[in-house]
Amino acid sequence: MATRNRTVEFRKHRDAVKSVRAPLSSSAAASASSTGPVIEMVSLLPSNRSSYAPLSTEDPSTSRDAVTVGLPPSWVDDSEEIATAIQRARVKISELTKAHSKALLPSFGDGKEDQRLIETLTQEITSLLRKSEVRLKRLSAASGSSEDSNVRKNVQRSLAIDLQNLSMDLRRKQSTYLKRLQQQKEGFDGVDLEMNFNGSQFGSHDDEFSDVGFSEEQMTKLKKSEQFSVEREREIEQVVKSVHELAQIMKDLSVLVIDQGTIVDRIDYNIQSVSTSVEEGLKQLQKAERTQKKGGMIMCATSLVIMCFIMLVLLILKEILF
Amino acid sequence: MVVASSARDYINRILQDISGMKVLILDSQTIGVVSVVYSQSELLQKEVFLVELVDSISNSSESMLHLKAVYFLRPTSENIQFLRRQLASPRFGEYHLFFSNILKDTQIHILADSDEQEVVQQVQEFYADFVAIDPYHFTFHVPSHYIYMLPAVVDPSTVQRFCDRVVEGLAAVFLALKRRPVIRYQRTSDIAKRIAQEATKLMYQEESGLFDFRRMEVSPLLLVIDRREDPVTPLLNQWTYQAMVHELIGIQDNKVDLKSIGKFPNDQEEVVLSSEQDPFFKANMYENFGDIGMNIKRMVDEFQQVSKSNQNIQTIEDMAKFVDNYPKYRKMHGNVTKHVTLVTEMSKIVDERKLMSVSQTEQELACNGGQGAAFEAVTNLLNNESVSDLDRLRLVMLYALRYEKDSPVQLMQLFNKLASRSAKYKPGLVQFLLKQAGVDKRMGDLFGNRDLMNIARNMARGLKGVENVYTQHQPLLFQIMESIVKGRLRDVDYPFVGNHYQQGRPQDVIIFIVGGTTYEESRSVALQNANNTGIRFILGGSSVLNSKRFLKDLEEAQRVARSSTTV
Structure with missing residues (x-):
């Protein structure tokens, strides 16, 4: 892979040309200023402007300024904001992964803090994604020239691909978390059952002392496990809800994302389709113009003919009656 | 390193060093170069948000200073003019100019002169000047392609342009591979000799500094041969997947346009057949038609299973799984539809044109002896109503190439029959082909009937029996590759240019066919490379032929030759 x-070489020549051009223009300016008065003396009024014209066009600084003043269109800011939002979401997702693995570790505490952290993180990420998606839709709404709108469409597409990948990632993480959580829950249930079984064995021993009801110990255990399962249930619901939301985002984005390996993904196809659509548009426009013109002419002609006819009738009537 | 990946690396390097939003500007040639190795979504990842052609970008004057313009053009004078006008009144914030070939000093000066506002950031030569359709197969789309058949005196300027384009392209290939080759050519072909000599001049004299790479023990070999040495291969019907699609429908830069053969839904009008992006195609591009049918059936079964598992969604988990798999599912769906459509359309054409029987006779003509039987078979097919005009013409051509000297009388009978049978037959086309590529012009043993060794080998093969009647033909290229592997390519027939001789066996061989390659030859090269003989072959051509394209070149050349003789 050689390159050269x-x-x-280009710069050298450009500088050489510039240095040639600069004295040339200054001498031209000098000569203009020296000949200027002469011209003014000869013809005071009309050539006044023309003698100054070369000066103003040769001045490089003003034209450069005029060029650099142009600001990018406002959608560029939008797209940048979306990009930063995506970046933030990415950071948050990595945080979330850490929190997930921490929450899944067996611990002595009840792990409420972990849960809360996971909840808030998930919510934040989902809202970030939602917001960027809404903003993404706005990106194509503004009007502009065909090239500009093409650029916008492509920016939108590439951001959509990023967003989609991100939300896929998030969902995969969530579903694995969910699965692990459920597994753990089942594990807990199994343990509880065994304990209950043991407990009931105990109970059979206790039968001699008291016939009815659970023991105090059993009641507290039951309550505790109930509470535990309610909490887990709530967590699972939470996750399921966010999965739903993500699915919605996915659906909206899939319209924008290009499938790889299809004809839409070909560079030449895109250029050709743009040029053909432009041509088609031109053709339509010409056709419209033609029909419009034709319609107006025909209207005009028919109305004139009708008028002529009416006038003729009036004339004949006038001849006959008077 | 293979041609496709080095072209890809070039594009990667162009785009990765320039940060920010970019617009990529190509010309009608480089668009093919970029399209076969890069995709739109990959461009988007590199923040290229607009792709335009160089002539349409100069139509509009709206300024877009937030974009950086990346030009990738061939250094032609039209492109330089477009650029000059653009630089005089720049629309974009920065200009990065990449050229696909060697820039002349005057061209740099023109550009530097017009860059008054100093918007150009860099000027580079990145030698991706070939369309790498497969890993081992590249092509240049040379305009007025028929010209190689005519002697140089007929139209000197067009011939010069043809040669220049080919030599530049070959130079780019070797620059991309970072090698300087020794060059051999086919002795009997004037155009091959000219191209070989001009390439040698460029690589060893004019730009010898550029080609001065670290010395390898053995230089690679560039062998320039002429299409007319083997006119049979582009005239045969093909039965392996890629070659067959090109023969029956037509592939252009790995794209297949289905609009010409029927009505299809919008997203299936044009499809992509790329071995890089489509694993099914990669696995099956060299398989024959029967096996393709089986493999597609297997793919459809697989797909049905997937879609069935997608249908019964009952739990939340199923749903999540479905959403996860959906993009994969959709991709698979598109792929299955594409291949099924192609194969269905092709088998329709095969039935319509009775290609089974036509192709059998063609293969008989190309591979086996038996003149009497061949004459009878060709006559029968000429009488058959359902055989198309194109196939009739090809049959007679094949017969003429094979039995030109053996039976002039029977050949005349066939000519007359052909003229009476097909209304569109242009008289003299077969004779023109014989004049171009007849026995006297060819030096190789195309049909394997000149020396005793080959005759014996053919007989042995006849006794053994062939695996598949429709794919028994081996292109001449196969023999050439075999003799290169054995080190027995004769210096008399394929002389070296200048005093750069080959010592030892080359490791890389690039065979360039002036007048175009076929996918059958591409397959032959790929299979040869898979054999792992220690030599890697790369095939290149001035275009990719199917029989229609080859006949069109012939017709065009005949027309020009005739008009030049009358004038």
């Missing part, structure tokens, strides 16, 4: 950089 010709920039140095």
Whole structure:
């Protein structure tokens, strides 16, 4: 893979040309200023402007300024904001992964803090994604020239691909978390059952002392496990809800994302389709113009003919009656 | 390193060093170069948000300073003019100019002169000047392609342009591979000799500094041969997947346009057949038609299973799984539809044109002896109503190439029959082909009937029996590759240019066919490379032929030759 950089050669020549051009223009300006008064003396009024014209066009600084003043269109800011939002979401997702693994570790505490952290993180990420998606839709709404709108469409597409990948990632993480959580829950249930079984054995021993009802110990255990399962239930619901939301985002985005390996993904196809659509548009426009013109002409002609006819009738009537 | 990946690396390097939003500007040639190795979504990842052609970008004057313009053009004078006008009144914030070939000093000066506002950031030469359709197969789309058949005196300027384009392209290939080759050519072909000599001049004299790479023990070999040495291969019907699609429908830069053969839903009008992006195609591109049918059936079964598992969604988990798998599912769906459509359409064409029997006779003509039987078979097919005009013409051509000297009388009978049978037959086309590529012009043993060794080998093969009647033909290229592997390519027939001789066996061989390659030859090269003989072959051509394209070149050349003789 050989390459050759010709920039140095190019620069050298450009500078050479510039240095040639600069004295030339200054001398031209000098000569203009020296001849200026003469011209003014000869013809005071009309040539006044023309003698100054070369000066103003040769001045490089003003034209450069005029060029650099142009600001990018406002959608560029939008797209940048979306990009930063995506970046933030990515950071948050990595945080979330850490929190997930921490929450799944067996611990002595009840792990409420972990849960809360996971909840808030998930919510934040989902809202970030939602917001960027809404903003993404706005990106294509503004009007502009065909090239500009093409650029916008492509920016939108690439951001959509990013967003989609991100939300896929998030969902995969959530579903694995969910699965692990459920597994753990089942594990707990199994343990509880065994304990209950043991407990009931105990109970059979206790039968001699008291016939009815659970023991105090059993009641507290039951309550505790109930509470535990309610909490887990709530967590699972939470996750399921966010999965739903993500699915919605996915559906909205899939319209924008290009499938790889299809004809839509070909560079030449895209250029050709743009040029053909432009041509088609031109053709339609010409056709419309033609029909419009034709319609107006025909209307005009028919109305004139009708008018003529009416006038003729009036004339004949006038001849006959008077 | 293979041609496709080095072209890809070039594009990667162009795009990765320039940060920010970019617009990529190509010309009608480089668009093919980029399209076969890069995809739109990959461009988007590199923040290229607009792709335009160089002539349409100069139509509009709306300024877009937030974009950086990345030009990737061939260094032609039209492109330089477009650029000059653009630089005089720049629309974009920065200009990065990449050229696909060697820039002349005057061209740099023109550009530097017009860059008054100093918007150009860099000027580079990145030698991706070939369309890498497969890993071992590249092509240049040379305009007015028929010209190689005519002697140089007929139209000197067009021939010069043809040669220049080919030599530049070959130079780019070797620059991309970072090698300087020794060059051999086919002795009997003037155009091959000219191209070989001009390439040698460029690589060893004019740009010898550029081609001065670290010395390898053995230089690679560039062998320039002429299409007319083997006119049979582009005239045969093909039965392996890629070659067959090109023969019956037509592939252009790995794209297949289905609009010409029927009505299809919008997203299936044009499909992509790329071995890089489509694993099914990669696995089956060299398989024959029967096996393709089986493999597609297997793919459809697989797909049905997937879609069935997608249908019964009952739990939340199923739903989540479905959403996870959906993009994969959709991709698979598109792929299955594509291949099924192609194969269905092709088998329709095969039935319509009775290609089974036509192709059998063609293969008989190309591979086996038996003149009497061949004459009878060709006559029968000429009488058959359902055989198309194109196939009739090809049959007679094949017969003429094979039995030109053996039976002039029977050949005349066939000519007359052909003229009476097909209304569109242009008289003299077969004779023109014989004049171009007849026995006297060819030096190789195309049909394997000139020396005793080959005759014996053919007989042995006849006794053994062939695996598949429709794919028994081996292109001449196969023999050439075999003799290169054995080190027995004769210096008399394929002389070296200048005093750069080959010592030892080359490791890389690039065979360039002036007048175009076929996918059958591409398959032959790929299979040869898979054999792992220690030599890697790369095939290149001035275009990719199917029989229609080859006949069109012939017709065009005949027309020009005739008009030049009358004038």
